[in-house]
Amino acid sequence: MSLIVAKFGGTSVASPERIKNVAKRLVRMRQQGVEVVAVVSAMGKTTDELMGLASAVTAAPPARELDRLLSTGEQVSMTLLAMAIESMGYKSMSFTGRQAGIETDGTHNKAKIIKVHNERILDALEAGYIPVVAGFQGIDANGDITTLGRGGSDTTAVAIAWGINADVCEIYSDVDGVYTTDPRVAPRARKLDSVCYDDMLELSSAGSGVLQSRAVEFARKWKVVIHSRSAFSEAEGTYIKEEYEMEEAVITGIASDTSEVKVTVRGLPDAPAVAAKMFSALAANNVNLDMIIQNVAEGGVTDISFTTPGADLGRAQETLARVVPEIGGREFIVDEDIAKVSLVGTGMKSSPGVASRAFQTLGDNNINIVAISTSPIRLSVIVDAAQAAQAVQCLHTAFGLDSDDLFVETQLSAEEIAAKMKKGR
Numbered sequence: 001m002s003l004i005v006a007k008f009g010g011t012s013v014a015s016p017e018r019i020k021n022v023a024k025r026l027v028r029m030r031q032q033g034v035e036v037v038a039v040v041s042a043m044g045k046t047t048d049e050l051m052g053l054a055s056a057v058t059a060a061p062p063a064r065e066l067d068r069l070l071s072t073g074e075q076v077s078m079t080l081l082a083m084a085i086e087s088m089g090y091k092s093m094s095f096t097g098r099q100a101g102i103e104t105d106g107t108h109n110k111a112k113i114i115k116v117h118n119e120r121i122l123d124a125l126e127a128g129y130i131p132v133v134a135g136f137q138g139i140d141a142n143g144d145i146t147t148l149g150r151g152g153s154d155t156t157a158v159a160i161a162w163g164i165n166a167d168v169c170e171i172y173s174d175v176d177g178v179y180t181t182d183p184r185v186a187p188r189a190r191k192l193d194s195v196c197y198d199d200m201l202e203l204s205s206a207g208s209g210v211l212q213s214r215a216v217e218f219a220r221k222w223k224v225v226i227h228s229r230s231a232f233s234e235a236e237g238t239y240i241k242e243e244y245e246m247e248e249a250v251i252t253g254i255a256s257d258t259s260e261v262k263v264t265v266r267g268l269p270d271a272p273a274v275a276a277k278m279f280s281a282l283a284a285n286n287v288n289l290d291m292i293i294q295n296v297a298e299g300g301v302t303d304i305s306f307t308t309p310g311a312d313l314g315r316a317q318e319t320l321a322r323v324v325p326e327i328g329g330r331e332f333i334v335d336e337d338i339a340k341v342s343l344v345g346t347g348m349k350s351s352p353g354v355a356s357r358a359f360q361t362l363g364d365n366n367i368n369i370v371a372i373s374t375s376p377i378r379l380s381v382i383v384d385a386a387q388a389a390q391a392v393q394c395l396h397t398a399f400g401l402d403s404d405d406l407f408v409e410t411q412l413s414a415e416e417i418a419a420k421m422k423k424g425r
Contacts, residue, residue, distance in 0.1 A: 003125075003166045004029065007039040007135065007157035011174045012231035013077045014044035022172075022231065023084035026130055030090060035125055037164065038132045039157040040081055042073025047150075063108035067137075067147045071097070074134035074153070082132045092130045095120065097145070100131075101163070102138035102156060104146045110286070111138060111146035113155065113218075116163030125164075133160060150311075151212030158215045162222045169219070169226050171211060176230035177238035178203070178210050181254040183407035186393045190403035192252070193236075196243035199252040199344055200226075202378045206342035207257025216240065250347035250354065251399045256392050257340045258385050260290060261313050262370070264305040265320065267330025270297035274327050275304060281323045287316045290340070291373040291382065301330075305371065307340065307382065338370065339388030342380040343395065349376045361398040367391050 006026065013019050022038070029036045042050075050069050054061040061069075078094040085092035101117025124131045135153025140146050148155050154171060161169035178200065179189040195203075197220035204213035210228055219226050219240065229237025268274055275294070282289065290307040308316050313334065320332045348354050358379060362369060367390060371382040383391050396402060 001033055001035050002168075003035045003037075003164065004168055004170055005037045005039060005157050005161040005164070005166045006170045006172060007153060008041065008081075008231055009153070009171075009173045010041040010044050010046070012172050013040055013081065016080070018231075019043075019077070019080050020084050023081060023088060025231075026085060027088050027090050030130060036130060037121060037125070037160060037166070038081060038130065039135045039153055039160060040074060040077045040132060041135050041153040043077045043080075046073040046076070064144060067108045068145050070147050071134070071137040071145050074136050078132045078134045082130075085130050085132070090130060091128055092132055093124050094132045094134070095124075096134050097137035097156070098139040100133045100160065102159065104138035104140050104148070106140040106142065106144070106146065108144075108146055110149045111140065112214075113138060113148070113159045116159050118160075118163040121160065121164055149212075149214070151209075152214070154212040154215035155218055158218045158224050158226065161224050162218070167225075169224055171215075171226055171228050172231035173210060173228070174231065175210065176233055176235050177228050178208075178240070179253070179407075180401040180403075181392055181396050182208070182256065184409060185256060185389050186254075186396045186402075187407045188402040188405075189396065189407060190401060192238050194239040194241060194243065195252060196346065197240060198377060199346055200240045202342070202344040202375070203253050203255045206255035206344060206378065206380060207259070207340060208253070208255040211240070249345060250351045251343050251345040251401065252347075253344055254392055254395055254399075254401070255342045255344065256388050257342075258338075258388055259310050260307045260338065260340055261310050262305055262307050262335040262338050262382065263313075263316060263320070263332055264303055264335070265324060265329050265332045266303045267301050267328075268304060269328045270300050270302045277327050278304070278320075278323055278329075281319050282316060285315045285319045287312045287319060291371050291380065293371050307338070307371070310336065337385045338382050339385045339391075340380055340382055341388060341391045341395065342378055343399070344378050346377045348379070355379055357398060358395060361394050362391060365390060365394045367394075 008022050082092040082094040103115040104111035104113050121131050135156040138146050158169050177191045179191050181189045183189040201216045204211050204216050226240040292306045295303045367387045369381045373380045
């Protein structure tokens with residue numbers, strides 16, 4: 001009997017009707033002789049609504065209390081799904097992160113899993129139950145609830161799959177796999193049959209919303225096979241695993257991310273340790289940085305720009321308001337209307353000309369590049385947010401990724417699509 005961990009995202013359990021459909025799917029898997037453990041996200045916009053409640057009572061929610069609040073979203077969906085399974089005549093038992101044995105460090109809001117205690121889940125399977133686990137959460141050494149960051153339910157699922165030695169970790173979402181780019185941005189995007197861990201990690205880190213990057217990193221480290229597929233169909237999706245093909249495609253996919261902002265610090269002294277002091281202060285305040293650009297110094301001063309997730313902007317502004325005068329800087333300005341567009345592919349390492357073709361394509365379409373960052377398998381550019389979709393579409397065509405078929409949205413409402421597009425802000 002095969003053993004599968006099946007994770008269902010927020011849109012998959014956004015309503016009682018969708019929860020019942022998930023229950024039917026899990027029961028059908030059980031009827032086919034598959035042992036299955038379900039992991040669920042919070043229903044629909046629940047996490048955003050809980051964040052809104054916290055913001056309504058305080059501008060700076062204490063991290064510990066915020067984790068306790070946000071963890072309730074997954075606890076609602078896990079219990080409802082367990083009830084739905086029971087109503088169909090099958091035994092089910094719901095587990096919080098603590099009950100499922102997800103042990104984390106003590107970093108609230110961005111905790112990391114350090115151990116998976118699998119005893120209770122294995123006992124439930126042995127007793128004939130379908131376990132349903134709340135994603136996104138765990139417990140630290142002090143017994144406090146922690147959360148794993150946005151998209152953390154993916155990481156929960158992969159960790160449990162590793163902890164119970166599952167055959168595969170199925171991640172169900174509102175698209176039927178990993179595409180060469182977001183099909184809602186470029187309708188001629190093509191679904192991929194498989195993606196290697198390295199490419200998927202770069203795509204996720206660059207803004208692809210299909211899988212959380214930490215989940216892919218965990219899967220790569222422990223060789224957990226992920227099957228990304230749709231919660232609304234039975235179609236095969238995309239497998240994320242080690243690849244052994246003799247030749248790789250030059251470009252696997254293109255990711256775009258409109259959730260980042262660009263911060264420019266002007267008039268910094270061109271002297272040793274100035275940048276170190278600034279970035280040390282940002283790190284101490286848990287501000288994540290992506291691209292960093294320093295201009296050529298003139299007259300003993302220079303400018304430094306960096307990008308950061310929109311969710312970290314408040315902490316970045318607070319830090320810079322204090323630090324910039326201390327290190328002799330003149331001012332800092334924020335540009336929120338930017339987007340990062342990234343080309344990813346392990347084939348780039350042995351294929352010269354990728355950068356020149358990308359820059360030429362963007363230039364031919366009157367799209368200005370604000371900043372550039374590269375790695376052996378990724379090329380990222382910052383462009384104006386209003387031109388992000390156009391940039392993705394023209395690059396997708398230029399690198400021969402277009403499919404003959406057009407993607408047609410059949411599952412999500414316009415409101416759900418709009419919410420997905422602005423996540424991270």
